[in-house]
Amino acid sequence: MGDVPKKNTVNLSHPDDLETIKTKRTLSLQNPGMPVAFQGRFLHSSGHYTWLEGTLTNLLHVKGVNAMVTNFRDITQRKEVEEKLIKSEKIYRTIASSIPGSAICLFDADYRYLLIEGDMVEKLGYSKDKLLGNKAEDVLLPEVFAGIQNEFKKVLEGETITRESMSAGYDIISRFIPLKDENNIVYAIMTVAIDVTKLKNAQRDIAELNRGLEEKINQRTEQLRMINKELESFSYSVSHDLRAPLRIIDGFARILMEDHLQKLDEDGQHSLNVIMGSAQKMGQLIDDLLHFSKLGRSEMRMVKVNMDDLVEEVLRELKNGGISIPAGLKHNKLKKADGDNNLLKQVWVNLISNAIKYSGARKDPLIEIGMMEKNDKHIYYVKDNGAGFDMQYADKLFGVFQRLHKEGEFAGTGVGLALVQRIIARHGGSVWAEAKINEGATFYFTLPEHNSI
Amino acid sequence: MDIHQNVDILLVEDNPYEAQLTIRSFKKSNLANGLLHIDDGAEAMDFIFNRNKYAARNSENIPKLILLDLKLPKVGGLEILKAIKEDQRTKVIPVIVLTSSKEGPDIKTSYELGVNSYIVKPVNFESFSKAVVELGMYWMFLNVPPYN
Incomplete structure (x- = not known):
């Protein structure tokens, strides 16, 4: 019991409640001895209004008392919860009715329906009128209630629960949410059910498509x-x-x-x-x-390849195979590359032996093996001062069995450069050439870096 | 042929022209006297194991060398090789497998089955005939067979 409001009850009434309180007093005066119940806001000594609920009894006729006796208790807190519910009810109602395919319900701690809203209520086969004001266990089918009872219990303990279910042909996602007061006490349960049939169907379609694709x-x-x-x-x-x-x-x-x-x-x-x-x-x-x-199909083994060693190895093998390496061959320093050692060796073999072959007719054959760096990319090249070719036909250079020289001029089957291109392409790199007739040709290639090596 | 004839070299090859060329190489090196050519896998099996039309052959008289093509009608070269190397009486006979390709699993299989030599026939016939005659010489004369 809070501080008793001073002065008399009528004077302290909230202006909005004044009429009601006056009526109650009149009723009490007319019925001596009978307690008249009242409820209203009264001015507290500290200046604010509190909700009071109590009885007013006319004991003016009782000797020794000769007064109007008031018994009351402060119900401000309860009133506030009620007001909150009424306010939030409006919000829930607005939300539920404006989201198609949803149903929102409020239950009190006894699982009594306080609010039911949303177009899904009817779609799921329920009637708002039959449920409202009733306890869930009384109006739901026993198996349906059994299915949610556990959830309700947990929500009352403060948990929020989400579950998916199938009902009346709809895919439903339900959320069970505790509504808590300032003291963190759960005073109501809200359930929100959303129809996700379309979403689920799309999900099923995607899964089906994925299966098909796989x-x-x-x-x-x-x-x-x-x-x-x-x-x-x-x-x-x-x-x-x-x-x-x-x-x-x-x-x-x-x-x-x-x-x-x-x-x-x-x-x-x-x-x-x-x-x-x-x-x-x-x-x-x-x-x-x-x-x-065979080279196009063989398994690749990616390693860090020491290009300098590889070029030396190739030159040694060419020499052992009876090919004379011109004195004018210069091997500049090369950086390491990521690739398959055997395949890259084949690239060097083909490019270097080509350079030797096509510069072989010159008196002073010059061949340069080197590397440039451009935009963080390593560009390896083999340059010669040999027969060269007309850039007009550069696109034919890397085709299988394509040759830019007559059979009688230079031996070969036209597979070498096709092989080079295939190997570089398998590495994800690129290869190209620049040339001028009778002045020589330069073949360039790049190899991408592989972080995993 | 006279089934009692002494056979030093058995050539199993279905292509008559290839056989002709091989025989010519042996002739040039005077190795063709005891050479018998069979162009069919099944018949080669009959000869090696003295069966059917070769049943009356003296089983002591086994070839000193078998040149075996892998691609043969009816019974393939690898099958013949397997039979030769699995039989106690014939497993000592040196077998040279002849094939056109170094691709494919044949080389490995042949070695697993116990082949003595393997020749990939080059397109250049001169190289082939040289290889065949050299190997023939090796197995016929230089190699000391275990049964002597």
């Missing part, structure tokens, strides 16, 4: 694997089956050469040489092509 990828991978396998066996039988008749052509031409040469005139002997030379050439083409397809 299946398709697996199918394609399998197809690719089959094609690769076919290609492999094709390569194998090409090398096997095409080489056999070539060997026979060469062998029988050789029989003519060895045993019957005197019967052939000069023209016949020339024809024989062409036959044998062409058989050799075709053998070389088949070998190169196989090499090309």
Whole structure:
């Protein structure tokens, strides 16, 4: 009980409650001895209004008392909660009715429906009128109540719970939220249910699509694997089956050469040489092509490659293979690169032997192997002062079996640069060339860095 | 042929022209006298294991060298190689496998099966005939077979 308001009850009434209180007093005066209940705001001694609830009893006729007796208690706090609920109810109602596909309910601590709002209420098969004011356990199907009872209990202890469920053909996400007063006491439970059927359907569609996609990828991978396998066996039988008749052509031409040469005139002997030379050439083409397809398919082993060592190794091997390295060959310092050692070796072999081949006709062949740095990129190059080529045909340079020089001028099958390009492309780098006829050519390539190495 | 004829070299090769060229190389080195050419895998098996039309052959008379092509009709070269190397009576015979390609798993399989030598036939026939004759010489004359 707070401080008793001084003066009399009527004088201290809140102006808004004054009429009610006056009526109560009149009622009390007219009914001596009968307690009349009242509720209203009264001025506190400290200047603010408090809510009081009590009874007024006319005891004017009782000897020794001769007064109007008032019993009351302060209900300010309760009134405030009620006001809060009324205020928030409005908010909930507004929210729920303005969100399509939602349902908001408020329950008191006894699970009694205080508020039900939202278009989902009816869609889920409930009627607002039947629920409102009733306890959940009395109006819900026992199995439905059993399904939420646990959640309610936890929410009363202050927990917030989210759950997904399926109801009446709708995908629903429900949230159970405790409403707490200033002292952190849960005075009500709010449930918010949102229809997420469309979202769920989209999710299901995406999952379905993903499954389909995965299946398709697996199918394609399998197809690719089959094609690769076919290609492999094709390569194998090409090398096997095409080489056999070539060997026979060469062998029988050789029989003519060895045993019957005197019967052939000069023209016949020339024809024989062409036959044998062409058989050799075709053998070389088949070998190169196989090499090309094999390099394109082989597994890559990425390491830090010491390009200087690699170039020295290549020069040594070329020399051992009977190719004379010109005195004018300069090997500048190179930085390390990320790549497959064997494949990069093949790149250097092809570029360096090309440079030697195409500058071979000059008296003073110069070859420079080096590196430039541009925008953090390492650009390796092989430069020669040889035959060069017309830049007009530069796009044909890297095609398989493409040659920019006549057969008689320089030997070769036209696979070397195609191989270089394929290897660099597999590394994710690029290769290009600059040249001028009779002044030489420079071949450049870059390799991207791999952080994992 | 006379089935009792002494066979030093057995050439199993289905392509008649390839066979002709191989035989010619051996002839040039005077190695072709005891050479028998069989162009069919199944018949090669019959000869090696004295079966069917070769049943009456003297089983003591085994070839000193077998040149075996891998691609053969009916019974393949690897199958023949396996049979030879699994049989106590024939496993001592040196076998040279001939094939057109160094691609594929054949080389590894051949070695696993116990082949004595392996020749990848080059397109250039001169190299091939040189290789064949040199290997033939090695196995025929220089190598001391365990049964002598």
